[in-house]
Amino acid sequence: xxxxxxxxxxxxxxxxxxxxxxxxxxxxxxxxxxxxxxxxxxxxxxxxxxxxxxxxxxxxxxxxxxxxxxxxxxxxxxxxxxxxxxxxxxxxxxxxxxxxxxxxxxxxxxxxxxxxxxxxxxxxxxxxxxxxxxxxxxxxxxxxxxxxxxxxxxxxxxxxxxxxxxxxxxxxxxxxxxxxxxxxxxxxxxxxxxxxxxxxxxxxxxxxxxxxxxxxxxxxxxxxxxxxxxxxxxxxxxxxxxxxxxxxxxxxxxxxxxxxxxxxxxxxxxxxxxxxxxxxxxxxxxxxxxxxxxxxxxxxxxxxxxxxxxxxxxxxxxxxxxxxxxxxxxxxxxxxxxxxxxxxxxxxxxxxxxxxxxxxxxxxxxxxxxxxxxxxxxxxxxxxxxxxxxxxxxxxxxxxxxxxxxxxxxxxxxxxxxxxxxxxxxxxxxxxxxxxxxxxxxxxxxxxxxxxxxxxxxxxxxxxxx
Amino acid sequence: xxxxxxxxxxxxxxxxxxxxxxxxxxxxxxxxxxxxxxxxxxxxxxxxxxxxxxxxxxxxxxxxxxxxxxxxxxxxxxxxxxxxxxxxxxxxxxxxxxxxxxxxxxxxxxxxxxxxxxxxxxxxxxxxxxxxxxxxxxxxxxxxxxxxxxxxxxxxxxxxxxxxxxxxxxxxxxxxxxxxxxxxxxxxxxxxxxxxxxxxxxxxxxxxxxxxxxxxxxxxxxxxxxxxxxxxxxxxxxxxxxxxxxxxxxxxxxxxxxxxxxxxxxxxxxxxxxxxxxxxxxxxxxxxxxxxxxxxxxxxxxxxxxxxxxxxxxxxxxxxxxxxxxxxxxxxxxxxxxxxxxxxxxxxxxxxxxxxxxxxxxxxxxxx
Numbered sequence: 001x002x003x004x005x006x007x008x009x010x011x012x013x014x015x016x017x018x019x020x021x022x023x024x025x026x027x028x029x030x031x032x033x034x035x036x037x038x039x040x041x042x043x044x045x046x047x048x049x050x051x052x053x054x055x056x057x058x059x060x061x062x063x064x065x066x067x068x069x070x071x072x073x074x075x076x077x078x079x080x081x082x083x084x085x086x087x088x089x090x091x092x093x094x095x096x097x098x099x100x101x102x103x104x105x106x107x108x109x110x111x112x113x114x115x116x117x118x119x120x121x122x123x124x125x126x127x128x129x130x131x132x133x134x135x136x137x138x139x140x141x142x143x144x145x146x147x148x149x150x151x152x153x154x155x156x157x158x159x160x161x162x163x164x165x166x167x168x169x170x171x172x173x174x175x176x177x178x179x180x181x182x183x184x185x186x187x188x189x190x191x192x193x194x195x196x197x198x199x200x201x202x203x204x205x206x207x208x209x210x211x212x213x214x215x216x217x218x219x220x221x222x223x224x225x226x227x228x229x230x231x232x233x234x235x236x237x238x239x240x241x242x243x244x245x246x247x248x249x250x251x252x253x254x255x256x257x258x259x260x261x262x263x264x265x266x267x268x269x270x271x272x273x274x275x276x277x278x279x280x281x282x283x284x285x286x287x288x289x290x291x292x293x294x295x296x297x298x299x300x301x302x303x304x305x306x307x308x309x310x311x312x313x314x315x316x317x318x319x320x321x322x323x324x325x326x327x328x329x330x331x332x333x334x335x336x337x338x339x340x341x342x343x344x345x346x347x348x349x350x351x352x353x354x355x356x357x358x359x360x361x362x363x364x365x366x367x368x369x370x371x372x373x374x375x376x377x378x379x380x381x382x383x384x385x386x387x388x389x390x391x392x393x394x395x396x397x398x399x400x401x402x403x404x405x406x407x408x409x410x411x412x413x414x415x416x417x418x419x420x421x422x423x424x425x426x427x428x429x430x431x432x433x434x435x436x437x438x439x440x441x442x443x444x445x446x447x448x449x450x451x452x453x454x455x456x457x458x459x460x461x462x463x464x465x466x
Numbered sequence: 467x468x469x470x471x472x473x474x475x476x477x478x479x480x481x482x483x484x485x486x487x488x489x490x491x492x493x494x495x496x497x498x499x500x501x502x503x504x505x506x507x508x509x510x511x512x513x514x515x516x517x518x519x520x521x522x523x524x525x526x527x528x529x530x531x532x533x534x535x536x537x538x539x540x541x542x543x544x545x546x547x548x549x550x551x552x553x554x555x556x557x558x559x560x561x562x563x564x565x566x567x568x569x570x571x572x573x574x575x576x577x578x579x580x581x582x583x584x585x586x587x588x589x590x591x592x593x594x595x596x597x598x599x600x601x602x603x604x605x606x607x608x609x610x611x612x613x614x615x616x617x618x619x620x621x622x623x624x625x626x627x628x629x630x631x632x633x634x635x636x637x638x639x640x641x642x643x644x645x646x647x648x649x650x651x652x653x654x655x656x657x658x659x660x661x662x663x664x665x666x667x668x669x670x671x672x673x674x675x676x677x678x679x680x681x682x683x684x685x686x687x688x689x690x691x692x693x694x695x696x697x698x699x700x701x702x703x704x705x706x707x708x709x710x711x712x713x714x715x716x717x718x719x720x721x722x723x724x725x726x727x728x729x730x731x732x733x734x735x736x737x738x739x740x741x742x743x744x745x746x747x748x749x750x751x752x753x754x755x756x757x758x759x760x761x762x763x764x765x766x767x768x769x770x771x772x773x774x775x776x777x778x779x780x781x782x783x784x785x786x787x788x789x790x791x792x793x794x795x796x797x798x799x800x801x802x803x804x805x806x807x808x809x810x811x812x813x814x815x816x817x818x819x820x821x822x823x824x825x826x827x828x829x830x831x832x833x834x
Contacts, residue, residue, distance in 0.1 A: 001524075005528065005531075006491075006528070006531040006532050006535060007524075007527060007528055007531050009484075010484070010487055010488045010491045010531070010535075011488065011491065011492075011531065013484070014484050014485060014488040041518075042524050043521070043524070044521075045518055045519050045521065046519065180473075181470060181473040181474045181477050182469060182470060182473045184473065184477045185472070185473035185474075185476040185477050186473075188476055188477065188480045189476070192480075204553070214574075215574075216573070216574025216575065217574070393621060394573075394574075394621050397556065397619070397620065397621045400556060400619075401554075401555050401556040401557065402555070403554070404552070404553050404554040404555075405553050405555075435472055438472075438476070439475060439476055439479050442476065442479075442480060443479060443480070443483055446480070446483060447541075447544065448544065448545075448548060450487070450535075450541060451541040451542065451544040451545040451548070452545050453532065454532055454535045454538055454541040454542060454545070455541070455542050455545045455546075455559070456532055
């Protein structure tokens, strides 16, 4: 089930919220778990059992790790739990990728398993691993209440597309949380903003990307429009989903970490990765990069650590070489920035922003390619390969047709709208207008998003495949 | 306004909105048909263990939830308004408005579709006409984008390329060009089809091309009901409806129309007045979607027969060819297998006309 769908908005969500707020405090996690299982089963009924099995495994391993705390036994149980979790993830997500490449390397023809990817498996596996590692490190106690642990792992707001919520971040609220109108209203605002970003902006941008792929008269300009559109699309799609998840979490009494912080205003790739998919970046930093020694080792080892982390980051996104190359592409740039580029970037002022956006855009062309061949082809056409015309009538038609949405997306990806709203709220007259306008705006956005959903517009969620 | 009060107001407003729409979704009786979109609406799927585990229940429910959403038409209007007036999009779901006409973007040329259609026509020729004394003709009906799109900044098919493709692929047929006989005014403003009352010259050009005398005088009759064409519902915003006129004379009144779709011959009419008052009044012309029918003209030259392979555009044009033939057989291979035609039609020495619109040729998968 997707947040930006009629079944979720007008059937599941009202029922889940009514149940959640109707039951007494001690049953709220049970209600949340029940709602989350229905939510997950809507898309993948059979994989509910896989998720529950993973949670049971994590529950048992957590207790065993804590029981043997301070001994080699704890390490053994941790290693075993990591192997089991990774094995489940590899089997369901990467098996056919490994088989394909093994066959290509050896000339063998081992048949593919053709297993459907369980939705959200990368997200909930990483949440479980963070829990187990935190228990091993002594950062948190093992959760003895199975319902509480299951409610954390399967919590529907962030189950299928993040953000990757750390157990330590929600532990206290899992056991004891308060609900207030301030939190609920904040959550509503955030959810509606995310819904609008997804339905009104991201879906329109996705249409333009599809139009480009079906183009009968491609042009150099159309390749660039596509690259910019996809870069904006993935931000509005994913950050819109994260906004909805964070908003729903707050309505239910949780505070999830922020996942995006205006990544496209970055002036370097290092800064971009501090602002993009923050929950994944910090997960890899805390559970892979730092344990590998981070930057406290020799320079070659430090760079090797960077390459390992970024290769894994790319691979986490999917079982395709394009994702691995995408990850390594950023590793190369990050190493270059650490070696010499960052000093140069400091000197070129606003051009550093163009540098960052340009490299991110090229990266996303690789990311969205169906294979490496298409990635190379797309990028080479962007730079004038072959005899493509610079512009065609088709390119101009779609540019004109999507110009307002593209402009809105560019402005919306910066802090400008927030600054304007904050400025309006600074004087009392403006604040009064803003108070009234906010409710009207929220209702209007919900109705408009509903109108787009009812008309059956294009509505994919890219991050569901991860 | 203090923060808490503001939060309570937002929470209450949004909760009421959610609950009202949710309750309305659950309690609203399901509609069966959408008049504006001319399609059957999805109904609530049956919930069984099998349908749940195969996820067909969920897929069906999602379609049901969208199709049966309360005030659906108003929401569709809101979306269209926003697309055109706020986002400044040039089309909404491919539908656009220019010069008072609604149209659907037909773009780009689908070469696999053209190939498929040409393959079907070649099969018909090879199976039924090759070695016989049939004379085969081809005419391509341009959709109205040919006259509307480019002058108004919209993209459209490369019509010359399409026509050239078929003239080359169908070298067994003589091409009759009718594009010069048509203009934008010859099409309904709210529908894809052309107006019969504007087709007299087109019919003459076709007749001349096939060496048949189709000249005749007609009286124009007009239906009283307004005609909201197929694009009206897709566009959703208010537009002025069309009117349907039809041409008649003594010959057409005496013509005998027989439909063979049920296996048994059924008598029908050149203009089916029952269908003139249906949801798609254009179906009044030769009863609309019919796989196989004949139109016999007792006053026409009885030694001259015509077989027309056609789509819905042919329904309004073919009566204007009646004067030149004793019998016209109309075949729509979207509704009958090409391989079965031998059981119904004896191909001997008739004229055979392939008369298809560019819209169908470019999306030809429906041809059987």
